Amino acid sequence: MALAPKFVGQKFASGLSPKTLHTVELYLDYVCPFSKKMFDTVYTKVLPTIESTYASRLQIIFRQQIQPWHPSSTLTHEAGAAVLRLAPDRFFAFSAALFARQTDFFDVSVVHETRNATYKRLAAVAGEVGVDEGALYGLLEVPGKPGEGGALNIGNKVTDDVKVMVKANRLVGVHVTPTVIFNGVVENSISSSMTKEQWEEWLAKNIV
Structure with a gap:
């Protein structure tokens, strides 16, 4: 599926050749433990391999997948959308920092604070990776x-961006997180438990 230019920060692509380009889409939720497991492996161990070996043949897209039974999922992904607005080149770094603090935004961790208070904590996470904390909170705050x-039901300054993400994800019917789509088709052979070595084996077999 195509990626809107305003969401360019979700894409990891280096030295691409459009004639031979494969696409792996990772549908991940910031408050899903299995999404964290997959992201951590891909971000720290697989992306360097892609950059050194498959840079001209493969792009990775992080698709933000809100899981609404955890209300804080929406808030965390709104923060991701705000990072994409302000500093798209910091999106993967922000995602890594947020996944590292994932439990700080689980149900029990947010139930006693206001929505804007949660936004302030998310803005602080973004600030740690070089995103303007005040500007990010300004995009998230609900007046x-x-x-x-x-x-009264006015949302915030990234509500429309989140609507676009949700619409796009509904078009492909993704439900479970993480879900991986390879060249437009769900790739069930990829799971959150895959190691660096298993990823490298899959890449060698499929990125030709």
């Missing part, structure tokens, strides 16, 4: 007063 015409 404490009605909007134009007395509107």
